[in-house]
Amino acid sequence: MAAISTPAAPGTFRYQLASFWKDFSASRGALVGMIFIACVMIVALLAPWMAPHDPAMQDRSALLVPPVWHAEGSWRYILGTDAVGRDILSRLIFGARYSLSISAMVVLISMAGGIFLGLLAGYFRGWVETVITRVMDVVLAFPSLLLALGLVAILSPGLTSAMIAIAVVQLPYFVRLTRASVIGEKNREYVIASRLAGAGHLRLMFNTLLPNCMAPLIVQATLSFSTAILDIAALGFLGMGVQPPTPEWGAMLANAREFMGSAYWAVTFPGLIILLTVLMINLMGDGLRDALDPKMKRS
Amino acid sequence: MALLDIEGLSVRFQTSSGLFPAVENVDIKVDRGEVWSIVGESGSGKSVAMLATMGLLPWTAEVTAERMLFDGQDLQRLGSRQRRRIVGGEMSMIFQEPMSSLNPCFTVGAQLDEMIKQHRGGTRRERHERALDLLAQVGIPDPARRIRAYPHQLSGGMSQRVMIAMAISCDPRLLIADEPTTALDVTIQAQILELLLRLQEEKGMALILITHDMGVVAETARNVIVQYAGRQVEKQEVRSLFAAPRHPYTEALLSALPERSGDADRLPTIPGVVPGQHDRPTGCLFNPRCRYVTEHCREVAPIPAADDPAHTLCHYPLNDPQAATPPDGLSPRSQQQDDNPEVRP
Amino acid sequence: MSRDALLSATHLARHYQVKGGPFSKPATVKALVDASFELYPGQTLAVVGESGCGKSTLARVLTMIEPPTSGELVISGHHVSLKEGQRPPAELRREVQIIFQNPYGSLNPRKTVATMLEEPLKLNRRDMSAGERREAARAMIEKVGLRPEHIDRYPHMFSGGQRQRIAIARALMLNPKILVLDEPVSALDLSIQAQVLNLLGDLQDEFGLAYVFISHDLSVVRRIADDVIVMYFGQPVETGPAETVFTTPRHPYTQALFSATPVADPNRRRERMKLKGEPPSPLAPPPGCPFAPRCRLATSECTEGDPPLNEVADGVRVACIHVDQAMAAHEASA
Numbered sequence: 001m002a003a004i005s006t007p008a009a010p011g012t013f014r015y016q017l018a019s020f021w022k023d024f025s026a027s028r029g030a031l032v033g034m035i036f037i038a039c040v041m042i043v044a045l046l047a048p049w050m051a052p053h054d055p056a057m058q059d060r061s062a063l064l065v066p067p068v069w070h071a072e073g074s075w076r077y078i079l080g081t082d083a084v085g086r087d088i089l090s091r092l093i094f095g096a097r098y099s100l101s102i103s104a105m106v107v108l109i110s111m112a113g114g115i116f117l118g119l120l121a122g123y124f125r126g127w128v129e130t131v132i133t134r135v136m137d138v139v140l141a142f143p144s145l146l147l148a149l150g151l152v153a154i155l156s157p158g159l160t161s162a163m164i165a166i167a168v169v170q171l172p173y174f175v176r177l178t179r180a181s182v183i184g185e186k187n188r189e190y191v192i193a194s195r196l197a198g199a200g201h202l203r204l205m206f207n208t209l210l211p212n213c214m215a216p217l218i219v220q221a222t223l224s225f226s227t228a229i230l231d232i233a234a235l236g237f238l239g240m241g242v243q244p245p246t247p248e249w250g251a252m253l254a255n256a257r258e259f260m261g262s263a264y265w266a267v268t269f270p271g272l273i274i275l276l277t278v279l280m281i282n283l284m285g286d287g288l289r290d291a292l293d294p295k296m297k298r299s
Numbered sequence: 300m301a302l303l304d305i306e307g308l309s310v311r312f313q314t315s316s317g318l319f320p321a322v323e324n325v326d327i328k329v330d331r332g333e334v335w336s337i338v339g340e341s342g343s344g345k346s347v348a349m350l351a352t353m354g355l356l357p358w359t360a361e362v363t364a365e366r367m368l369f370d371g372q373d374l375q376r377l378g379s380r381q382r383r384r385i386v387g388g389e390m391s392m393i394f395q396e397p398m399s400s401l402n403p404c405f406t407v408g409a410q411l412d413e414m415i416k417q418h419r420g421g422t423r424r425e426r427h428e429r430a431l432d433l434l435a436q437v438g439i440p441d442p443a444r445r446i447r448a449y450p451h452q453l454s455g456g457m458s459q460r461v462m463i464a465m466a467i468s469c470d471p472r473l474l475i476a477d478e479p480t481t482a483l484d485v486t487i488q489a490q491i492l493e494l495l496l497r498l499q500e501e502k503g504m505a506l507i508l509i510t511h512d513m514g515v516v517a518e519t520a521r522n523v524i525v526q527y528a529g530r531q532v533e534k535q536e537v538r539s540l541f542a543a544p545r546h547p548y549t550e551a552l553l554s555a556l557p558e559r560s561g562d563a564d565r566l567p568t569i570p571g572v573v574p575g576q577h578d579r580p581t582g583c584l585f586n587p588r589c590r591y592v593t594e595h596c597r598e599v600a601p602i603p604a605a606d607d608p609a610h611t612l613c614h615y616p617l618n619d620p621q622a623a624t625p626p627d628g629l630s631p632r633s634q635q636q637d638d639n640p641e642v643r644p
Numbered sequence: 645m646s647r648d649a650l651l652s653a654t655h656l657a658r659h660y661q662v663k664g665g666p667f668s669k670p671a672t673v674k675a676l677v678d679a680s681f682e683l684y685p686g687q688t689l690a691v692v693g694e695s696g697c698g699k700s701t702l703a704r705v706l707t708m709i710e711p712p713t714s715g716e717l718v719i720s721g722h723h724v725s726l727k728e729g730q731r732p733p734a735e736l737r738r739e740v741q742i743i744f745q746n747p748y749g750s751l752n753p754r755k756t757v758a759t760m761l762e763e764p765l766k767l768n769r770r771d772m773s774a775g776e777r778r779e780a781a782r783a784m785i786e787k788v789g790l791r792p793e794h795i796d797r798y799p800h801m802f803s804g805g806q807r808q809r810i811a812i813a814r815a816l817m818l819n820p821k822i823l824v825l826d827e828p829v830s831a832l833d834l835s836i837q838a839q840v841l842n843l844l845g846d847l848q849d850e851f852g853l854a855y856v857f858i859s860h861d862l863s864v865v866r867r868i869a870d871d872v873i874v875m876y877f878g879q880p881v882e883t884g885p886a887e888t889v890f891t892t893p894r895h896p897y898t899q900a901l902f903s904a905t906p907v908a909d910p911n912r913r914r915e916r917m918k919l920k921g922e923p924p925s926p927l928a929p930p931p932g933c934p935f936a937p938r939c940r941l942a943t944s945e946c947t948e949g950d951p952p953l954n955e956v957a958d959g960v961r962v963a964c965i966h967v968d969q970a971m972a973a974h975e976a977s978a
Contacts, residue, residue: 189750193814196707197764198737211754340833440921454922484694485860486919489904493918511834514863514906537910555838556908558863565842566867569835572803 023291030287033280040277044096051090052078055247059085064263080265082256088269091247095270098248099277102163103228107221109167114174115217119205121175122182133179136172144169145234152240162241166231170224177220181213215289222285226278233274249274300371302505303329303352303390303473307365310344310351318361319576321347322529326610329505331472334496336508336520336537340552342573344529345509349475353386370472388418391466395478397458401450407434407461408446411468418469433464438494456487460494467498474499477509492519513556517541525549528573528584532612543618545611547589583614591615649718650821650854651683651706651740656715658701662927673926675701677878678715678953681871683822686848688855690869690886692862692901696923698878699858703826706856707742708732720821734768741815745827747807751799757785757810758795764817780817788813789843805836809843816847824856829864841868862905866890874898877923877934880953884960894962896970897935917977933964941966941973 025031043050065081066073073080079088117136121129139147148165155161185191186209194208233250235241237257242248244255249270256266310322322344329335339345351362352374367374369390374382394400402410411430415421421429427446434442437460450458459479466474476495480488496519499506508520516523517537524534525546533546544550553559554567571588574580580587586596596614603610658676676698683689691699704710705717711726718724720739726732744750752760761781765772772780782792788809799807808828815823828844829837841864847853859865865872869886874895882895893899903917921938924930930937932947939946945965953963964970 189744189746190752192709193742193744193750193811194752194763195709195731196737196741197814197818198734198767199763203767208752212752340835456922485862485901486694486904487922488906489919492906512906513834513908517908517910517912518906541908541910552834553908555835556863557838557841557867558908560867565845566838568838568842570839572805572836573833 020291024287027287027290029283030290033283033285033287036276036280037284040096040100043093044100047094047097051087051093053087053090055086055091055094056245057086059087061085064259064266066263067265079269080263082252082266083259083263086245086247088252088265091252092249092269092273095247095249095252095273098242098246099229099232099250099274102159102232102242102248103225106163106166106170106228106232107224109163110170110224111174111217111221113167114171115178115210117171118175118178119182119210122179122186123201123205123209125183129179132175136175139168140172144231148231148235149238149240152235157240157243159242162232162235165235166228169231170227173220173224174217177216178213181216182209185209185212218289219285222281225281226274229274229278301328301368302331302370303327303507304366304368305352305364306367307363308348308351308367309363310347310356311361311363313359313361314576316576320529321360322351325526325531327352327507327524329473329507331505332499332503334499334506334508334519334521335524336510336516336522337524337526338510338513338516339526340511340573342528342575343526345526346477347529348526349392349477349507349509353390353392353475354382355386355392384418387414388469389471390473390475391469391471392475392477393459393462393466393479395481397455397462397482398450400462401458403450405449406446407448407450407453411446411461411465414465414468429468430464433468434461436467436498437461437464438490439464454487455483456491459483459491463491463494463498467502467504470502471504473505473507475507475509478511479508480515481510481512488515495519513553525552528579530584530612531610532585533609533616535609545607545609545616545618546585546613547591547617548585550617551588551590583612585613591617648684649682650685650720652716652718653682653706654680654716654718656680656702656705656712656717658698658705658710659713671927674878674929675926676705676712679873679875679880680715680953681873681880681883683854683856685821685852685854687870688848688857688868689871689873690857690859690865691873691875692859692865693875694860694901694923696877696926697875699875700826701878702875703742703824703856703858706822706824707740708737738768738818739820740822740824741818741820742824742826743808743811743815743828745830747804747811747831748799750811751807751814753799756796756798757781760810760814761785761795761817764814768818781813784813784817785810787816787847789839803836804832805840808832808840812840812843812847816851819851820853822854822856824858826858827860828857830859830861837864844868862890862902863907874901877926877929879934879950879963880961881935881963882961883953884957888957888960892971893974894956894960894967894971895935895964896939896941896966899970899974900938941969 059081062077062081063085064083065077067080068075068078077087077089079092081087117132121132148169151165151168152161155164191204191208194204199208229250232241232248233254236248236251237254242251244251252270253267253274256263256270260267305325305327308322308325309320311318311320325348327335337345337349347356350356351360352367354374356362364375369385372385374385377385408430411433412426415426415429430446431442434445439445439457439460453461479495480491483491492515495506498504508515510516520537522535523537523540525532525548527548532548533544535545540549541553544553551567551569555569557566560566569588574584580597582597582599583589583601586592589596599614601612601614603612607616609616656676656679657674660673660675662671662673679702681689691702693699705712708724708726711728711730716723719736722736724732724736758778758781761784762777765777765780782795785795786792790806790809799810802810825844829840832840844855845868848855857865857869866886872884872886872889873880874882874889874897876897882889882893882898889898893902900917900919904919919938924934924937930947932949933939933951936942936946943966951963951965953961955961956967
């Protein structure tokens with residue numbers, strides 16, 4: 001039951017943007033999340049100018065120096081150094097570049113592939129669906145890290161292979177979600193109406209069905225983003241992902257694990273930044289879903 | 300003393316944009332063995348009022364009433380345990396969707412048993428006997444077999460019969476049926492309505508039937524309450540309601556029925572829609588859609604006249620039994636029906 | 645077959661294969677059996693029956709969403725021959741459009757009204773420019789009684805009645821000759837229902853549309869139908885001019901259905917013709933006449949074979965071997 005009283009000229013792009021922003025900013029959490037992520041992105045972009053040190057520089061005279069608020073800490077290394085004397089703050093700042101871009105790529109690849117396969121499976125059903133879902137079940141049956149390791153081993157270790165491997169591991173979640181929502185929506189009457197209007201398979205799949213299936217996918221994307229950060233780190237730790245001395249958050253965490261007892265800062269800060277980033281992305285994801293889904297709009 | 304005696308019941312819902320009055324100032328007085336019907340369109344608050352009486356509304360609802368008595372007991376003051384004993388025991392309710400009102404994980408027998416155990420107790424054997432007896436009472440063929448059936452194995456009509464069996468398992472003195480046949484086919488609807496009326500008579504229950512279907516009202520109820528936008532607009536015996544509606548809304552609603560429109564080329568309509576949260580008019584809530592509207596209606600909210608047995612919520616009730624002719628200056632705004640659809644200013 | 649019939653259906657049937665468990669063999673459900681009728685411009689044919697009687701299957705076959713299993717469908721002189729999963733040719737598809745019962749499910753929640761109305765034009769009228777399409781959508785939205793500024797809103801901003809108007813506007817964008825209305829007013833409130841029925845009447849007069857009006861609400865059907873098909877369990881049991889069928893129902897099921905329908909008149913408390921039991925399960929159809937298990941006139945003959953749909957009076961055809969007794973019983977009770 002809605003009588004809307006928006007004065008702006010509807011239909012224009014600016015109007016749509018304005019109404020999107022109105023809904024998005026209505027959620028405090030989403031706003032905080034977005035501001036945080038924006039800050040991290042700016043830091044990542046400006047890393048060479050913002051970082052106090054070269055992230056790969058090893059200061060042999062300052063191994064495992066604690067952060068500045070400890071008695072032994074110094075302003076030279078604000079967040080302390082790691083086991084080989086590299087500045088943790090600088091590595092975190094540079095690490096933002098790698099962590100964000102790698103995870104974004106992973107989610108993008110995996111979502112695009114997952115949506116495509118899921119749409120095919122849910123729309124055509126029959127043998128297409130059987131083949132796709134069985135293959136996805138096989139992927140799911142492997143322990144995810146083992147599968148990623150295997151794939152990287154086949155593709156030769158390195159960043160690109162690691163990204164592809166993790167994208168494949170994430171794929172089934174997107175396929176399943178897309179397929180389930182497509183099956184749910186496919187027999188809705190508006191789809192039949194569109195078909196009677198003459199819409200072809202591609203139009204029905206991508207123009208009619210897909211926008212109505214996006215809300216859970218966006219939430220899944222934010223979840224995948226965080227998993228991707230962690231998986232990349234794990235691969236790096238096993239020597240199959242990001243190669244040292246590249247400063248990647250997950251790898252930093254993994255490398256410093258043995259000093260957890262003696263030098264908490266070496267694990268805490270990478271861990272904290274991963275936690276915060278993941279949390280903020282999830283908050284933003286919720287806000288996005290609310291704003292993108294007209295059904296959730298308050299009228 | 301009336302069985303159910305409610306005065307000044309209001310329910311307001313907390314929504315993101317403020318309090319929404321779903322029901323305002325509703326009075327219901329039901330005596331033992333009476334059949335009442337509450338009729339109204341969607342958004343008229345007819346279900347909400349009864350759910351509030353049953354205490355089944357979520358916490359976002361704010362229920363207030365001047366008086367809310369069931370058999371002399373104040374429902375507002377009862378502790379939750381006592382209230383539970385009355386609700387479901389002495390006062391019970393069935394709903395529109397029989398298929399989703401039953402728990403799909405348990406057999407019909409288990410669900411009936413649970414209900415009997417809660418309110419009557421008894422040994423397992425007695426409860427089983429009682430369940431079989433109830434299923435037979437509601438006209439389920441072969442109860443001994445059906446008692447082991449799961450809800451998905453039953454048709455809509457059968458599910459509604461099971462719901463009725465559960466509702467009458469504790470010999471309630473008041474049964475509230477919320478659109479009990481809306482989801483059912485006509486021939487099944489006839490069976491269910493007949494069953495409800497038969498049980499009502501046999502057990503001397505009071506029955507409140509919530510519906511939007513004027514046909515169902517005409518064929519089952521003896522007394523009718525008409526609700527509009529959360530307000531009670533009139534209250535009458537069924538024959539006089541259909542013959543001489545007092546409120547313009549009732550009159551308009553009755554004339555919109557296809558079977559009452561005769562051979563007119565077009566169906567008479569009520570322009571506009573029921574007001575929602577954001578477009579409640581000032582004065583009488585029906586004034587934007589009323590054909591008799593005056594300036595007074597737009598400014599002042601009506602209250603029922605003290606001597607009006609129908610409690611008509613209107614400044615100028617129609618078909619006044621005392622006055623033979625309508626007061627001066629009161630004629631339809633225009634004879635030509637305004638067919639402008641639901642467009643709001 | 646008359647030469648100017650817009651649509652003619654001959655012995656239409658539609659069966660579904662239902663997979664049982666992994667160890668049981670698939671069963672055939674006959675959702676629609678032997679429906680024959682013709683439809684002329686400006687005419688309203690009502691299809692009446694309870695859930696599971698095959699009305700919605702008929703709607704899907706007529707709109708070519710599904711092909712008939714057997715029988716012949718001729719639309720505007722074209723024989724429709726479709727295979728499973730095949731899409732009908734564009735020139736036929738344009739002729740028949742459908743309005744659904746639930747106005748909340750039939751509009752794409754992600755599209756504005758304008759996008760929805762323009763979609764059929766975009767797909768079928770390549771010659772129209774974007775401006776012309778928008779103009780056409782605007783004109784249509786006014787025709788169904790909404791205001792032009794409503795065109796950029798999303799469906800969730802409208803009430804049920806308004807949504808149904810939008811669905812009607814969308815169906816009319818391609819100038820169809822036939823509208824299949826699948827319970828178009830059942831989900832609407834009484835006061836809104838009258839508005840939509842009036843609108844449908846106006847549009848029929850203006851465009852000479854033929855309606856296939858599927859409904860379970862007899863009071864609505866009686867008001868707007870020219871011809872009626874009463875269906876039970878996938879089969880037409882009685883067909884004929886609406887006025888005749890409503891004044892003298894001849895099939896025992898039609899009689900029971902009419903008598904079960906509540907009438908908004910408290911002074912007319914009639915003795916109901918009670919109908920025992922429920923419709924049979926489509927997986928276990930009874931032998932012979934499907935209505936026999938519930939019929940008060942049923943004899944052993946009834947279970948021996950399907951009763952044929954015979955013409956018993958002027959234009960009225962009834963599928964019952966005891967039609968004379970049913971008539972006599974009806975006259976006695978009236």
